[in-house]
Amino acid sequence: MKKILFVASEGVPFVKTGGLADVVGSLPKYIDREHYDVRVFLPKYACMKQEFKDKMKYVTHFYLDYNWQNVYVGILEAIEEGVHYYFIDNEYYFNGDKVYNDSPVYEIERYAYFCKAVLSSLPLIDFRPDLIHCHDWQTGLIPVYLKERFQGNDFFRGIKSVITIHNLKFQGKWDVKTVRSLTGLPEYYFTPDKLEAYKDANLLKGGIVFADAVTTVSNTYAEEIKTPFYGEGLDGLLRARSHDLRGIVNGIDYDEFNPETDSHIVKTYNAVNFRKEKVKNKRALQEQLGLCQDDRKMMIGIVSRLTDQKGLDLIAYVMDELCQDDVQLVVLGTGEDRYENMFRHFDWKYSDKVSANIYYSDDLSHKIYASCDAFLMPSLFEPCGLSQLMALRYGTIPIVRETGGLKDTVQPYNEYENTGTGFSFTNYNAHEMLRTIRYAEQIYYDRKREWNKIVDRAMAADFSWKVSAGKYQEMYDWLIG
Numbered sequence: 153m154k155k156i157l158f159v160a161s162e163g164v165p166f167v168k169t170g171g172l173a174d175v176v177g178s179l180p181k182y183i184d185r186e187h188y189d190v191r192v193f194l195p196k197y198a199c200m201k202q203e204f205k206d207k208m209k210y211v212t213h214f215y216l217d218y219n220w221q222n223v224y225v226g227i228l229e230a231i232e233e234g235v236h237y238y239f240i241d242n243e244y245y246f247n248g249d250k251v252y253n254d255s256p257v258y259e260i261e262r263y264a265y266f267c268k269a270v271l272s273s274l275p276l277i278d279f280r281p282d283l284i285h286c287h288d289w290q291t292g293l294i295p296v297y298l299k300e301r302f303q304g305n306d307f308f309r310g311i312k313s314v315i316t317i318h319n320l321k322f323q324g325k326w327d328v329k330t331v332r333s334l335t336g337l338p339e340y341y342f343t344p345d346k347l348e349a350y351k352d353a354n355l356l357k358g359g360i361v362f363a364d365a366v367t368t369v370s371n372t373y374a375e376e377i378k379t380p381f382y383g384e385g386l387d388g389l390l391r392a393r394s395h396d397l398r399g400i401v402n403g404i405d406y407d408e409f410n411p412e413t414d415s416h417i418v419k420t421y422n423a424v425n426f427r428k429e430k431v432k433n434k435r436a437l438q439e440q441l442g443l444c445q446d447d448r449k450m451m452i453g454i455v456s457r458l459t460d461q462k463g464l465d466l467i468a469y470v471m472d473e474l475c476q477d478d479v480q481l482v483v484l485g486t487g488e489d490r491y492e493n494m495f496r497h498f499d500w501k502y503s504d505k506v507s508a509n510i511y512y513s514d515d516l517s518h519k520i521y522a523s524c525d526a527f528l529m530p531s532l533f534e535p536c537g538l539s540q541l542m543a544l545r546y547g548t549i550p551i552v553r554e555t556g557g558l559k560d561t562v563q564p565y566n567e568y569e570n571t572g573t574g575f576s577f578t579n580y581n582a583h584e585m586l587r588t589i590r591y592a593e594q595i596y597y598d599r600k601r602e603w604n605k606i607v608d609r610a611m612a613a614d615f616s617w618k619v620s621a622g623k624y625q626e627m628y629d630w631l632i633g
Contacts, residue, residue, distance in 0.1 A: 157281035158192040161290040180235045182621035196239035198247045225269045267293040283312040289324035292359030315359040317368040324355030366397045369536035370557035374399030402536045403617035416518035423611040437523040441507040451480045453524035458487025463530030469582035484509045521546040541615040547607040550574035573610040
């Protein structure tokens, strides 16, 4: 039995702010339990829902030599869907009313503490992993500590580590002097070939340098981050580690996102009966949101953080032109003021065509995936992206820019070969996007049988966690031997 430990700053169902939590919460459930014992370590945040805190049982506590003082570490455990979770409890570090804090130096202090506390806890819970799977910069010090102070201890010798980059933009950077003092790492570790980058200490860089393997969340993103445009200053290091770097696309939970059983939607449907049944969801959503009620009108959905990364400046640039077309646009999400206000403005200007829902609702997101004909996602960069996978599952055709996971998961429609599961464009250009949307409109309105065949292929695509889990298992076997 191979023992794998996941360490991350968030994981569903306990705590979630983004796609990282979906990976950490879903992947362990799909890894073959006959051959792997997978467990997960998370911080115990005060802002977790009470129902989850009630499931946790106290295991033990100890004091850790950290940041020049003796610091309390509590260990709790819970079992969720057959997966063993452990939680690091410390009120000073995990007490806020939200998961992440606005102070970079405090974030580094608390996650450096978390890394050290997790490793120090392992002998006490009697679990010695063969491999520790770290996620993002918050766990970047674990591979460093494993090679440094824990290496002298027999219990830790030979434990392998992997780091998965979910989004390279976030790296955990601060000045070397402060980070040296916090982490207790010797000066030797703060050089350009280790933790130092552009005069700062960089925790993600440390993880990438010292881990035995590096993964990211799609093949294309794994290639893109070796270039200066996407590499966020670490492209040279990622090129140097390219033989240890691989991309594995995320999955989605096919039980939660299932148009046949989804309790959020008005009318369930499947790949056989969608031609008759899917439209009933559109009808209900048009009524709910006060849009012009017309079964035949092409409805385009956007469920997104409203930020630059998501390509919203492209949409803003051509929004007036797009609203001249015979389409409806349904938007759900929050983010930067200028994008929130832009969508509110067009909702006011074209109230029968545009519905701007500037908040987040799980219920409404499911309704949008089930009701819309197409789903727009023109990201500047997208490590993996989950929304397009959900759209495919519901037979809602993605219109995407060819970047990262979007390129890997959406096959562009080819009218000559009758292939493809969506529509895509290459350059980050508003009118190239608009042309692609209009091409999709043309197929939708003038070649409905072709459109329905695209839906057939989209709903037949398999992006469940089973597929991804198989690829992670291959990597674990390769590392552990």
